[in-house]
Amino acid sequence: MIKYAGIIGDSVVDGAGIRLVTFLQGCPRHCTGCHNPALIPNHDGIDMAEKDFVKLLLKKITPQHAGITFSGGDPLMQADALFDVLALLRRKRPELNVWVYTGYNFEEVRNLPAMGLIDVLVDGSFIEEKKDLGLAFRGSSNQRIIDVPKSLVNGGTVVEMKME
Numbered sequence: 001m002i003k004y005a006g007i008i009g010d011s012v013v014d015g016a017g018i019r020l021v022t023f024l025q026g027c028p029r030h031c032t033g034c035h036n037p038a039l040i041p042n043h044d045g046i047d048m049a050e051k052d053f054v055k056l057l058l059k060k061i062t063p064q065h066a067g068i069t070f071s072g073g074d075p076l077m078q079a080d081a082l083f084d085v086l087a088l089l090r091r092k093r094p095e096l097n098v099w100v101y102t103g104y105n106f107e108e109v110r111n112l113p114a115m116g117l118i119d120v121l122v123d124g125s126f127i128e129e130k131k132d133l134g135l136a137f138r139g140s141s142n143q144r145i146i147d148v149p150k151s152l153v154n155g156g157t158v159v160e161m162k163m164e
């Protein structure tokens, strides 16, 4: 089962291009200034079997979408369910570009099986003192936009993507 809170079809702030975005429920952190505090409790949200969730996402993806983004909450709190969802998605749509937002640092999660199915990871908790509204696709300057396949090939050393 995966626990999600919602899906939006036309975001341009959660990754490159127009993206389908799903918000997974639950986060272990309580960052001051959290952009989505309603998504922190684990007990809220909608529980759905992974295969039904994938069907729902596939129904909503259109040719206008550059890809799909998993935000939250923290999607990697449900790393096993996320792996199942991504594996099913990749089987149906191998070309889909996948971004994931997480409060973990890449170094903490790089060995998770789900990482092999993610194109871009935006990592790190939101830090209010480092908030910068001028940053593309993230809220605070500690967060990195990471090319996951290149980073994994690079022995697990982060390869950041430059995006203005």
Ligand code: SF4
Residues within 6 Å of the ligand: 027, 028, 029, 030, 031, 033, 034, 035, 036, 037, 039, 040, 072, 073, 074, 102, 103, 124, 125, 126
């Ligand atoms: S990691 Fe994200 S969702 Fe979790 S508390 Fe921090 S800002 Fe909120």
